Amino acid sequence: xxxxxxxxxxxxxxxxxxxxxxxxxxxxxxxxxxxxxxxxxxxxxxxxxxxxxxxxxxxxxxxxxxxxxxxxxxxxxxxxxxxxxxxxxxxxxxxxxxxxxxxxxxxxxxxxxxxxxxxxxxxxxxxxxxxxxxxxxxxxxxxxxxxxxxxxxxxxxxxxxxxxxxxxxxxxxxxxxxxxxxxxxxxxxxxxxxxxxxxxxxxxxxxxxxxxxxxxxxxxxxxx
Amino acid sequence: xxxxxxxxxxxxxxxxxxxxxxxxxxxxxxxxxxxxxxxxxxxxxxxxxxxxxxxxxxxxxxxxxxxxxxxxxxxxxxxxxxxxxxxxxxxxxxxxxxxxxxxxxxxxxxxxxxxxxxxxxxxxxxxxxxxxxxxxxxxxxxxxxxxxxxxxxxxxxxxxxxxxxxxxxxxxxxxxxxxxxxxxxxxxxxxxxxxxxxxxxxxxxxxxxxxxxxxxxxxxxxxx
Amino acid sequence: xxxxxxxxxxxxxxxxxxxxxxxxxxxxxxxxxxxxxxxxxxxxxxxxxxxxxxxxxxxxxxxxxxxxxxxxxxxxxxxxxxxxxxxxxxxxxxxxxxxxxxxxxxxxxxxxxxxxxxxxxxxxxxxxxxxxxxxxxxxxxxxxxxxxxxxxxxxxxxxxxxxxxxxxxxxxxxxxxxxxxxxxxxxxxxxxxxxxxxxxxxxxxxxxxxxxxxxxxxxxxxxx
Amino acid sequence: xxxxxxxxxxxxxxxxxxxxxxxxxxxxxxxxxxxxxxxxxxxxxxxxxxxxxxxxxxxxxxxxxxxxxxxxxxxxxxxxxxxxxxxxxxxxxxxxxxxxxxxxxxxxxxxxxxxxxxxxxxxxxxxxxxxxxxxxxxxxxxxxxxxxxxxxxxxxxxxxxxxxxxxxxxxxxxxxxxxxxxxxxxxxxxxxxxxxxxxxxxxxxxxxxxxxxxxxxxxxxxxx
DNA sequence: GATGAATGAGGTTTCATTCAT
DNA sequence: TATGAATGAAACCTCATTCAT
Numbered sequence: 039x040x041x042x043x044x045x046x047x048x049x050x051x052x053x054x055x056x057x058x059x060x061x062x063x064x065x066x067x068x069x070x071x072x073x074x075x076x077x078x079x080x081x082x083x084x085x086x087x088x089x090x091x092x093x094x095x096x097x098x099x100x101x102x103x104x105x106x107x108x109x110x111x112x113x114x115x116x117x118x119x120x121x122x123x124x125x126x127x128x129x130x131x132x133x134x135x136x137x138x139x140x141x142x143x144x145x146x147x148x149x150x151x152x153x154x155x156x157x158x159x160x161x162x163x164x165x166x167x168x169x170x171x172x173x174x175x176x177x178x179x180x181x182x183x184x185x186x187x188x189x190x191x192x193x194x195x196x197x198x199x200x201x202x203x204x205x206x207x208x209x210x211x212x213x214x215x216x217x218x219x220x221x222x223x224x225x226x227x228x229x230x231x232x233x234x235x236x237x238x239x240x241x242x243x244x245x246x247x248x249x250x251x252x253x254x255x256x257x258x259x260x261x262x
Numbered sequence: 263x264x265x266x267x268x269x270x271x272x273x274x275x276x277x278x279x280x281x282x283x284x285x286x287x288x289x290x291x292x293x294x295x296x297x298x299x300x301x302x303x304x305x306x307x308x309x310x311x312x313x314x315x316x317x318x319x320x321x322x323x324x325x326x327x328x329x330x331x332x333x334x335x336x337x338x339x340x341x342x343x344x345x346x347x348x349x350x351x352x353x354x355x356x357x358x359x360x361x362x363x364x365x366x367x368x369x370x371x372x373x374x375x376x377x378x379x380x381x382x383x384x385x386x387x388x389x390x391x392x393x394x395x396x397x398x399x400x401x402x403x404x405x406x407x408x409x410x411x412x413x414x415x416x417x418x419x420x421x422x423x424x425x426x427x428x429x430x431x432x433x434x435x436x437x438x439x440x441x442x443x444x445x446x447x448x449x450x451x452x453x454x455x456x457x458x459x460x461x462x463x464x465x466x467x468x469x470x471x472x473x474x475x476x477x478x479x480x481x482x483x484x485x486x
Numbered sequence: 487x488x489x490x491x492x493x494x495x496x497x498x499x500x501x502x503x504x505x506x507x508x509x510x511x512x513x514x515x516x517x518x519x520x521x522x523x524x525x526x527x528x529x530x531x532x533x534x535x536x537x538x539x540x541x542x543x544x545x546x547x548x549x550x551x552x553x554x555x556x557x558x559x560x561x562x563x564x565x566x567x568x569x570x571x572x573x574x575x576x577x578x579x580x581x582x583x584x585x586x587x588x589x590x591x592x593x594x595x596x597x598x599x600x601x602x603x604x605x606x607x608x609x610x611x612x613x614x615x616x617x618x619x620x621x622x623x624x625x626x627x628x629x630x631x632x633x634x635x636x637x638x639x640x641x642x643x644x645x646x647x648x649x650x651x652x653x654x655x656x657x658x659x660x661x662x663x664x665x666x667x668x669x670x671x672x673x674x675x676x677x678x679x680x681x682x683x684x685x686x687x688x689x690x691x692x693x694x695x696x697x698x699x700x701x702x703x704x705x706x707x708x709x710x
Numbered sequence: 711x712x713x714x715x716x717x718x719x720x721x722x723x724x725x726x727x728x729x730x731x732x733x734x735x736x737x738x739x740x741x742x743x744x745x746x747x748x749x750x751x752x753x754x755x756x757x758x759x760x761x762x763x764x765x766x767x768x769x770x771x772x773x774x775x776x777x778x779x780x781x782x783x784x785x786x787x788x789x790x791x792x793x794x795x796x797x798x799x800x801x802x803x804x805x806x807x808x809x810x811x812x813x814x815x816x817x818x819x820x821x822x823x824x825x826x827x828x829x830x831x832x833x834x835x836x837x838x839x840x841x842x843x844x845x846x847x848x849x850x851x852x853x854x855x856x857x858x859x860x861x862x863x864x865x866x867x868x869x870x871x872x873x874x875x876x877x878x879x880x881x882x883x884x885x886x887x888x889x890x891x892x893x894x895x896x897x898x899x900x901x902x903x904x905x906x907x908x909x910x911x912x913x914x915x916x917x918x919x920x921x922x923x924x925x926x927x928x929x930x931x932x933x934x
Numbered sequence: 935g936a937t938g939a940a941t942g943a944g945g946t947t948t949c950a951t952t953c954a955t
Numbered sequence: 956t957a958t959g960a961a962t963g964a965a966a967c968c969t970c971a972t973t974c975a976t
Contacts, residue, residue: 048953048961048962049952049953049954049960049961049962050961051953051954051955051959051960051961052960052961053960054959054960057960057961075299075300076299078944078945078946079945079946079947080944080945080946088961088962089961089962089963090946090947090962090963091947091948091949091961091962091963091964092960092961092962094946094947094948094949095959095960095961098947099946099947100945100946100947133482134479134482135479135482135483136475136479136480136482136483137483139475139479176452180452183449194474198476201476201478201479202475202476202479203474203475203476203479204474204475204476204477205469205474207465210446210462210465210466210469211469211474213442213445213446213449214442214443214445214446214465214466214469215442216445217441217442217443217444217445217446217448218437218438218439218441218442218445219438219441220441220445221437221438221440221441221442221444221445222434222437222438222441224441225407225437228400228404238434241431241434241438242434242438245429245434245435245438245470245473246469246470246473246474247473247474247475248473248475249469249470249471249472249473249474249475250418250427250428250429250435250470250471250473251360251363251426251427251428251471251472251473252422252425252426252427252428253428254425255358255359255360255363255425255426255427256360258357258358258359258360259359259360259361273935273936273937274936275935275936276935277935278935281935281936302969302970302971303970303971303972304970304971312936312937313936313937313938314937314938314971314972315936315937315938315939315972315973315974316935316936316937318971318972318973319935319936323971323972324970324971324972496940496941496974497939497940497941497973497974497975498940499938499939499940499974499975499976500939500940501939502938502939505939505940523747523748524747526965526966526967527966527967527968528965528966528967536940536941537940537941537942538941538942538967538968539940539941539942539968539969539970540939540940540941542967542968542969542970543938543939543940546968547967547968548966548967548968581930582927582930583927583930583931584923584927584928584930584931585931587923587927624900628900631897642922646924649924649926649927650923650924650927651922651923651924651927652922652923652924652925653917653922655913658894658910658913658914658917659917659922661890661893661894661897662890662891662893662894662913662914662917663890664893665889665890665891665892665893665894665896666885666886666887666889666890666893667886667889668889668893669885669886669888669889669890669892669893670882670885670886670889672889673855673885676848676852686882689879689882689886690882690886693877693882693883693886693918693921694917694918694921694922695921695922695923696921696923697917697918697919697920697921697922697923698866698875698876698877698883698918698919698921699808699811699874699875699876699919699920699921700870700873700874700875700876701876702873703806703807703808703811703873703874703875704808706805706806706807706808707807707808707809721956721957721958722957723956723957724956725956726956729956729957750948750949750950751949751950751951752949752950760957760958761957761958761959762950762951762958762959763951763952763953763957763958763959763960764956764957764958766950766951766952767956767957771950771951772949772950772951
């Protein structure tokens with residue numbers, strides 16, 4: 039992850055833009071691996087192969103660095119969401135069988151999450167970075183969350199309009215789903231297991247759409 | 263939350279046991295409010311109305327204090343779970359209508375979560391405390407998580423044996439549910455809104471058991 | 487000036503009050519010798535024979551230390567001025583010969599300046615410490631100045647009421663005198679010469695009271 | 711005060727001589743406004759509209775910049791003093807009335823001070839710049855002081871030879887006068903009031919020449 | 935048991951100065 | 956000649972921990 043300069047060179051010169059981006063990349067990795075508080079500026083700088091002072095020519099603060107990392111992530115997520123096709127445009131969904139719908143939803147969810155969970159670093163950052171730091175960090179994390187939830191809610195409402203799902207509280211349902219996925223991902227991270235987003239998403243979509251009740255029990259419900 | 267000594271007394275003497283418990287109570291509050299890294303020993307001590315040195319007669323470390331707080335929580339959760347009635351013992355469940363089952367599950371889940379979410383402090387602690395600190399903290403958090411998940415999995419398997427639910431992956435399902443609840447609780451905390459655990463649990467149980475799909479779509483599924 | 491702990495002792499314990507006073511004494515010396523910006527906290531601490539952290543248990547800031555030093559000086563000057571006898575009470579002054587009056591004024595001025603110029607350290611501090619630091623430093627320096635000027639103005643006005651002096655602008659006259667003394671003292675300090683306050687004050691008082699004009703020229707003035 | 715390059719030009723090329731002079735002008739302003747320690751190289755450079763590296767092609771040091779600024783000032787003062795008419799050449803002074811002499815002295819003093827206090831920047835620089843920096847800065851400030859004091863002493867001695875003034879210690883008298891003026895100017899600066907050098911000089915000259923004693927008291931002196 | 939003064943490692947941040955372009 | 960990216964020494968400050976009282 040770290041981008042060290044060529045061996046033997048004392049200094050490496052980069053245009054400000056590039057240097058900033060490089061620092062951001064290293065910072066993301068370090069923050070993700072160690073957490074904001076434990077990570078030190080020195081760590082980030084040595085990961086980037088630069089002196090400590092250099093970092094401060096591009097960022098005013100340690101917090102500013104984290105903010106920039108998250109801002110970048112925010113932009114990426116926004117970009118991905120903006121370029122998605124609207125569910126509403128899908129015709130014929132109303133008459134599709136459940137299995138097909140599940141598959142479609144899973145894929146669609148997967149795509150979106152890929153934007154956030156683009157790399158393990160971003161993922162760890164968003165999921166477990168200590169909230170409660172002063173300044174804009176909470177706000178950005180909230181904005182990212184809002185972006186994702188908003189997209190999910192939009193989808194749910196479109197689906198409801200198509201008659202595919204029924205839910206009185208799309209907000210809650212979206213949050214619930216997202217929370218469930220996050221937990222599964224976190225646990226995988228925590229166990230140092232590879233994150234099989236594909237499988238997680240498909241299982242989770244299935245549960246949320248179909249529900250856990252057995253067909254037998256449902257039948258009892260329909261009878262009464 | 264802080265347990266200050268009587269006014270006017272310079273020093274207050276307490277038997278070791280009590281003092282330890284008192285410190286723990288204050289520490290839980292402070293850690294919850296500020297997070298492990300941001301909270302300072304001084305903060306905890308002044309909340310407890312004691313000198314900084316006193317804390318070190320009962321704990322070896324800042325980390326040790328957090329560990330003790332979590333250990334205490336762990337014991338409480340274990341106690342609650344140990345005293346629960348087994349689902350397996352419930353007869354007649356197999357023929358109950360879905361609505362009744364949902365209500366039952368919701369209540370049961372609610373009871374368990376109450377143990378962890380006993381007070382806002384415990385709750386914030388478990389949900390957002392930065393993982394990744396060296397030492398036993400991760401382990402304890404994992405043990406608490408395991409306790410809860412274990413209970414949920416046991417319930418799910420009992421229910422499956424009764425023919426009430428169908429799930430190939432009770433582990434995943436349990437984690438998913440727990441994650442969803444946690445997210446909803448966290449978001450409420452984060453918005454400084456009161457945590458309406460009652461409502462959260464009931465909505466969430468409903469979604470997970472019944473699923474979001476409309477009856478119309480399900481019918482299509484049954485036809486094919 | 488530095489108050490080092492006994493040799494061989496690792497730590498020396500002092501009641502907060504005393505430690506604070508000791509640090510202040512050392513800080514005054516160091517600030518005086520090196521100037522606020524050049525002086526470092528480390529310097530002050532090693533002069534006081536304490537660790538760097540100890541200083542920060544008594545002061546919040548480097549600036550706070552300087553402020554405290556100056557505040558102390560302010561209080562000392564105020565005390566001295568408060569205990570002075572009023573000029574107005576002196577009877578018979580109206581008919582005293584000029585030489586006597588000069589001597590009296592010189593002594594009185596000397597007493598007052600002794601309070602400020604109590605030691606070389608205070609003196610250097612007040613006279614040449616960089617003004618323009620944010621915070622209360624300017625204000626305290628101004629208050630000290632005001633104290634001294636106020637006392638001088640009061641004296642001048644009493645003297646005028648007694649018919650001993652004539653001046654339309656006691657404010658200006660006082661500032662002028664004080665400025666003149668300060669310059670002479672500064673120059674002495676600067677040349678590393680001992681500051682003969684006795685002589686400076688007497689010469690300066692003489693010039694300001696009597697004036698430089700020759701008796702011959704004055705006579706011309708009286709004639710016309 | 712800053713001499714910015716033409717708008718739209720990325721780089722502006724100047725012959726070394728001019729660039730140096732331009733930097734000096736900006737540096738004088740910045741040092742005056744902020745003080746040597748607080749002023750930063752970056753500040754000076756951005757005031758001059760140049761890159762930080764450029765400054766180091768004309769000066770070796772931050773200190774070197776201040777030295778150059780002061781050296782320039784020194785030369786200007788020397789020039790002004792060199793072109794003054796000698797007091798000794800003035801005839802008839804011996805029989806002039808005191809008021810006329812005061813007026814003459816005030817004007818003459820005013821002229822000289824104008825050279826130093828040419829602009830507010832120079833003035834602040836000379837009066838309050840922290841002494842005690844290693845290197846030649848103290849020396850230059852002392853040389854400037856010496857220049858002015860020398861001129862004043864010469865004047866005083868000429869006047870004494872003409873019988874206009876009486877003073878055993880022209881050195882002290884000159885310093886005293888200069889100190890008094892400086893204080894008044896500093897206080898005005900400090901209060902952000904405009905510096906009315908005209909008035910300051912005339913009041914101060916009057917006090918120093920005539921003295922504060924009332925005519926009544928003087929008469930007592932003459933009698934005895 | 936309790937205290938709070940003392941400590942210093944360790945972190946962040948600044949800024950004069952260098953140097954490749 | 957001009958630039959501004961890079962540097963790292965050095966400063967300030969925090970705070971968990973120790974220890975004499």
